[in-house]
Amino acid sequence: MQISTTDPVKTLVEHHSAVETTASAHDMEHPDYRLLGIMVFLFAEGMIFLGLFAAYLTFRAVTPDWFSDESTKLELLLPGINTTILVASSFVIHQADIAIKKNDVAGLRTWFLATALMGLTFLAGQLYEYSHLEFGLTTNLFASTFYVLTGFHGLHVTFGLILIAAVWWRSRKPNHYSSEHHFGVEAAELYWHFVDVVWIILFVLLYIL
Amino acid sequence: MTSAHVHATVPATTPNQVPVYRKWLDYFTFNPDHKVIGIQYLVTSFIFYFMGGTMATAMRTELATPSPDFVTPEVYNSLLTLHGTVMIFLWIIPAGAGLANYLIPLMIGAQDMAFPKLNALAFWMIPPAGLMLIASFFLEAPQAGWTSYPPLSLVTGKVGEGIWIMSLLILGTSSILGAINFLITILKMRVPSMGLHDMPLFCWAMLAVAALVLIGTPVLAGALILLAFDLLAGTAFFNPTGGGNPIVYQHMFWFYSHPAVYIMILPLFGAISDILPVHARKPIFGYRAIAYSSLAISFLGLIVWAHHMFTSGTPAWLRMFFMIATMVIAVPTGIKIFGWIATIWGGKIQLNSAMLFAIGFISMFVIGGISGVMVASVPFDLHVHDTYFIVAHLHYVLFGGSVFGLYAAIYHWYPKITGRMLNETVGIFHFILTFIGMNLTFMPMHELGLLGMNRRIALYDPRFTDLNLVCTVGSYILAFSTLPFLLNAVASWFLGTPAGDNPWRALTLEWMTTSPPPIENFEIIPVLTTSPYDYGVSTHNSAGDGSVFSPEPVLSDDSSVTLQPEPDSVVADNTTDRQVESYAVASLIVDRQPENRADEPAVESSVPNGSSSSLQVESEPAGAINFDDR
16 A cells, blocks of 8 residues: 555645546546456356366265166267367357458358367267267266266357357448457357356266276 | 645535436346346345245244144244245345445446346345245245254155256255356456455445355255165165265265355445444444455354254264354454444444444344354353254344345435435434344243253144243334335335435445436446545545545545546646645545536645655555455
8 A cells, every 4th residue: 555655745646647647538438348357257167067067076085886887878989070070169269260350251151160060070979979878868877977966067059059159140231350459259259168168077077087 | 735736626426426216117127138137136035035034933833832822833843944934045045245336346347247147046036935835834844953964854744845846946946046146246357446355345245245156156056966876766865775875965965055155244244344334434444354354254264164053963073163163253253243343432423223223233243142152162062052052042143133224224325226225213213123023032042042942843832932022022023114115215216306426425436426326326437545444534634624534535525535437637738747636635624615616726835845746655555445455
C-alpha cells in the first residue's frame, strides 16, 4: 500500500497524469473478454473430467478383480482409427481459423464443414463400438466408468458439433465474420481443441493403460 | 502550514449524478445490471434463509425432548438434509455472490461486470433450483444429510435424492458462471489507475473465492453425475454391494465441499476487512498480509479435504498429511484475525450495528476457528467425529462467521444499495438478540459433543435433556432475532433517513457515487489518488490542527477529497501552480466552503519558492500508486 510514500505532492501528480490517460477512455466500451471467459469455462470443464479421471484411477487401484475380469476387453483398431480422425480434425479446424484471419469466409465454411463431418464420423464410430461391445452399463465397475466417461465426452463432442454448425450457419451471411471479428469461430475452435485433448487422455486411460 | 493560504475547495464528487431508483418490476426480470442482480441474489438468498431457519427451528423443537414427539424421525432426517443444503447452497453461497455482484464493479470503478448477461443467467438458475429442492420435501424427501453419502443416499428417499442431485448440479453451474465473471471482472475491468494492490480487500477475497469455485465445483458435479447413475441407472460406482467404493464419493464430495467452507467465509473475510477500517477510522493493518492470506487460504483449502474422513478408513500416513495441512490453515487465518484486531486497536471505534456485527464476527469466528484446529487433530477428531461438537464448530464458523459477516455487510452497504439508513436502535437490538441466541444455541453443543451425543439423530439419551433444552431456547431467540432485522430492512427501504452518497465517510470507490448508484455506476471514470484505507493518514490532514494521525480523514459531507471522479477544476485550469497547489491538498480540511472555488489563485504565496524544485524530484512515478502491478 505504500502509505508512507503517499505525500500530497505525489498524490496530486499521480492524479493529473492519470486524468490525462483516462480522459480518452471515457465512454469507451471495454475490450472483448469473451474468449478469456471461454478459456476459464473450459478450465472448469476440464476439472469435471479431472475429477472423473481421478475417480476412474482410484476405482482401478482399489478394486481387487479389476484386471482379471475378462468380460470387459476392448478392441483397439476401431477406437484407434476414431482417435486419429478426432485428432486430425483439430488440425482441420485450425485451417478455418487461418482462413478467416485472411478474410476468407468460403475457406472458413469449407474447413468447418470438414471438421463437422469428421466429428460426426467419430460419433458414429463411437455408437458402432457401443453397439458391438459385449458388456453393458452395469456389467462391472470398469464397464460403468467406460460408458459414463466416453458418453460424457460424446456429449461434449455433440455440443462442439452444435457450436460448429451454428458458426457454419451464421457464416452464410457474407459479412458476419471477418478477419477482425470472428469470436464465434475462435470459441468453437477452442472448444473443439478441448474436446480433442480430453479424448486423448481418455483414450490412454481407458484403452491403453 | 497555516490557514492563511488555504482557499482551495473540495470539488463535488458527483457533479451530474443523481440517484437512480429502479422500478420494483425490474427485480423480477432478466436484467443485466449487476446492481439489480446483486439485490436479486441477496433477497432470494434471504428468503431461503428464512426457509432454512424454519426447518432448524422445527428440528430444535423436536430435540427439546429426548423422544420423537414433534416430528417423526424420517421427517427429522429430511429436515436436517434440507436445512443443511438450503443454508449452504441457497443462503450463504448466493448471498456472498450477491454482495460480490453488487460491490465488485463499484469498488473497482467499472460500469458493470465483464459478462452482464451471463451474470443474469447465473442468478436465474438459482430460484428454480431452490424451489425444486424445497419441493422435494413434499414428494419423497431426501434423508441422507447435506453430504448425501452413499450407500445411505441410494436407499432412502430416492425421488427426493434425484431432485437434490439435479438441484445441486444447477446451483453448481450457476456458481461456476458467477465465478468466471468475478475473476475476469476483477482482473480486467479495474479503472486504469487501480493496480491489484489498490483494490479493496473484498476484491482480493473474491479472487480467491472464484479460484476455489472454478477448481472445486466441477469435481462435485462429477461426483453427482456418478451418484445420479447409481441412483437412476443401477450402476455401482459408490455402492459396495455392486463392487463400488463409497469412499471415492467422499473424496470427490469433500474436494469441493471443504473449499466450499472457504467459498462461504472468504467473501465475508473480505467484507470485514473493508468494514473495520471505516468504522474504526484507521487504515487496515497489513494490507498485503490480509490480501495474500486470502490466496493462501484458497490454496491450502484445496489440499485438506480428507480431514472430514479421518474415520473413513483413511490410511494413517495420509491422515497425518491432512492433519498438518489443516492446522497450517490456522496461520493465514490467524494473520487476518490479528490484522483486524490491530486495525481496530486504538481506533476511534464507532459502535454502530455494522461494527458490532463485525466485532461479533471476529469473536465468534475465533471460537469456531479454535475448535476447528481441535478437530483437525486426528486423535481428538476420532472421538468427536459425528457428534454435536462438530455441529457446534461448524455453526460457530458458518453462523458466527458467515452470517454475522453478512449482517455486518448488509448494515454497512444497505445505505449504498437503497439510499437510506437502517434504524440503528433496531440494529443494535438485532445484534444483541442474535449474539445471545447464537451462543445459547451453539455453545452447549460443544459440551453435548464431548459427552458423546450423536448428530443427525432425532432421539437421544435422556441425560442430554437439559443442555438440549438450553439449545432449543437459544434457537427460538435466534429465530425471533431475524424479525427486527426484517422489519428494519423493509421499513427503512421506504421510510429510512436518506443516506447521502457517503454516510460512513469511507474512501473506497463505491462511496464515490450516488446512493443508489446510476445505471452505469460512474458518470466519469474515477481516478484513484489514494489507497482505499487511508483513514487518518498524515497525507490528508497533516496541516491544520497539526495532528498527524487524526482518525478523521478529510472529507466533505458527501464526498471525498482524495478520490475524485474528475480533476479539481481549479487545478486543471491552472498548470503553472501545480506544485504549489499540491500543498493545498493537505490544507483543504480547513476551508471547505464551495463559494471559494472561484477564487484564484487557490493558494497564496506562503509556500516557499525553493520548494518547487525539490517537489519535481519527489514527483517521480514511484509514487503513491503502483501502476506496475497490472
